[in-house]
Amino acid sequence: MTRPARAAAARLLVIFGMTAAGCFAASAEDAPRPAFSGMDEAVNERMAENAGAAPRSPYIDTESLGDIWNMLLLGAGGICGFVIGRWWHLLFGNRGKAE
Amino acid sequence: MHITEGIIRGTEAIAYTAAGVALMAAGAARMKAFADKRPEHKPLLGMGGAFIFFVSLIPIPAFTGTCSHPCGSPLAGILLGPVVGIGLTGLSLLLQAAFFAHGGFSTWGANLITLGIGGAFFGWLTYRILRAVGLPIWAAAGGAGLVGDVMTYVLAGLSLGYVLSISPNPQYSLSGYLVAIYSAYLPTQGPIAIGEMVVTGLALHYIYKQRPEVLQTLGVIRS
Structure with a gap:
């Protein structure tokens, strides 16, 4: 193995070691958490709770309002999709036609 | 990366919010100037904001x-400039905090610094540097997407690590928190950063092929 290859392998080992250590640290004092929760919850909130800086509920907690949150999310996604798609088409979609 | 409501408190929350308001004011002023100077490209502001949001x-x-999300702010930063990108990011984060329980009002400033400076500014800067050294547009934009995404998480880890290291019951020192946070982010965010690199590169390449004059008007490429 050449010297650059050895150096690259060593770097990879360090990265994997740090990753393993970090995952272990983040999952310390494990409580079961839902699968595929966001990193906001899985990492940030868990570490903050352990450090005594627990997050508080949002001031406007739409997540606790059942399907209202779904409505907001789907509505926002639809509006964003329309805005992006419509203006993308008008600005970038008509080569030689649009002003 | 959204730092949740309540994690940043007291003086730090005030300082982050003040910095966020200053950034937002600069972004709003630049957005107004952009709309006045190029009224035909005003819809790009809406597009950029919707994309980041x-x-x-x-x-x-x-x-x-676990799940995570890309940033979107590197592409907006390249197309509209870093200050406008930061302004649009601030608006997006405000809406997310108000209606989607993502982030928070007390952490809005920290999240704006993270996603705005990390994504829009470093994305824009990387694009400029890579273009200056002669890389093609797709490669420069791809590099900008990657760096913008990575820098967003670097700054998020720094903000969070700093706040936790001075919290009531810190588990590690600042450096210990940084190692723990970055190592936990890496396996999830690494592939997403690569995805953001591909999408940003492809998007700018497509725009360049279809409407290079728009990029020239925006100053993204030289005529």
Whole structure:
């Protein structure tokens, strides 16, 4: 193995070691958490709770309002999709036609 | 990466919010100047804002069993400039905090620094540097997407690590927190950063092929 290859392998080992250590640290004092929760919850909130800086509920907690949150999310996604798609088409979609 | 409501408190929250308000004011002024100077490209502001809002809200699952999201702000930063990108990011984060329980009002400033400076500014800067050294547009934009995404998470880890290291019951020193946070982010965010690199590169390449004059008007490429 050449010297650059050895150096690259060593770097990879360090990265994997740090990753393993970090995952272990983040999952310390494990409580079961839902699968595929966001990193906001899985990492940030868990570490903050352990450090005594627990997050508080949002001031406007739409997540606790059942399907209202779904409505907001789907509505926002639809509006964003329309805005992006419509203006993308008008600005970038008509080569030689649009002003 | 959204730092949740309540994690940053007291003086730090005030300082982050003040910095966020200053950034937002600069962004709003630049947005107004952009709209006055190029009224025909005003819809780009809406497009950029919608793109950041949507992309930074959508959870993408990773093989680690957690979800994360891309940033969107690097592409907006390249097209509209870093200050406008930061302004649009601030608006997106405000809406997310108000209606989607993502982030928070007390952490809005920290999240704006993270996603705005990390994504829009470093994305824009990387694009400029890579273009200056002669890389093609797709490669420069791809590099900008990657660096912008990575820098967003670097700054998020720094903000969070700093706040936790001075919290009531810190588990590690600042450096210990940084190692723990970055190592936990890496397996999930690494593939997403690569995805953001591909999407940003392809988007700018497509725009360049279809409407290079728009990029010239925006100053993204030289005529």
